Each structure stands twice: as C-alpha cells, then as structure tokens.
Amino acid sequence: MAINKPLGDDARKGAVQKCSQLQTKIEGEDTWMKRSSETGQFLDQKKSPAKTPYKGVRKER
Structure with a gap:
C-alpha cells in the first residue's frame, strides 16, 4: 500500500x-x-468520459 x-x-x-x-x-x-x-x-471505475488515469496506480499492458 502507499504510505x-x-x-x-x-x-x-x-x-x-x-x-x-486499464483503459x-x-x-x-x-x-x-x-x-x-490478488483476486x-x-x-472501481472512473466516470465516463475519463481522460486521465488514476494517480499512483500502475497500468496494465
């Protein structure tokens, strides 16, 4: 977790x-x-249209 x-x-x-x-x-x-x-x-999902990703969360390829 982040500190x-x-x-x-x-x-x-x-x-x-x-x-x-992921987008x-x-x-x-x-x-x-x-x-x-883990599972x-x-x-969670950002409201559409969401132009910016979550901060501090790694992206899947």
Missing part, C-alpha cells in the same frame, strides 16, 4: 501496489478501471 506520512500534508509517498488499472470502452466512451492484483476483480 501517507507525515499526517496532514495530503501527499502520497510511493505507488499503490495491490491494484492495477476500457463502455458505451463508446473511454474510461479507466481499477483491478485487484482479479474490478474495484
């Missing part, structure tokens, strides 16, 4: 390691989805 210390500075230190992201098309619109590395299930 969020010191408290109160609202900055992430490092990458989120337990999930990855998909839903109803003709591009969107980004997060997937769990392979989809965790």
Whole structure:
C-alpha cells in the first residue's frame, strides 16, 4: 500500500501496489478501471468520459 506520512500534508509517498488499472470502452466512451492484483476483480471505475488515469496506480499492458 502507499504510505501517507507525515499526517496532514495530503501527499502520497510511493505507488499503490495491490491494484492495477486499464483503459476500457463502455458505451463508446473511454474510461479507466481499477483491478485487484490478488483476486482479479474490478474495484472501481472512473466516470465516463475519463481522460486521465488514476494517480499512483500502475497500468496494465
């Protein structure tokens, strides 16, 4: 997991390691989805159209 210390500075230190992201098309619109590395299930999806990926999450090829 990413570390969020010191408290109160609202900055992430490092990458989120337990999930990855991929870009998909839903109803003709591009969107980004997060997937769990442990189970392979989809965790979250950005609202369509999502031009920018999640911050700090690695991308699948």
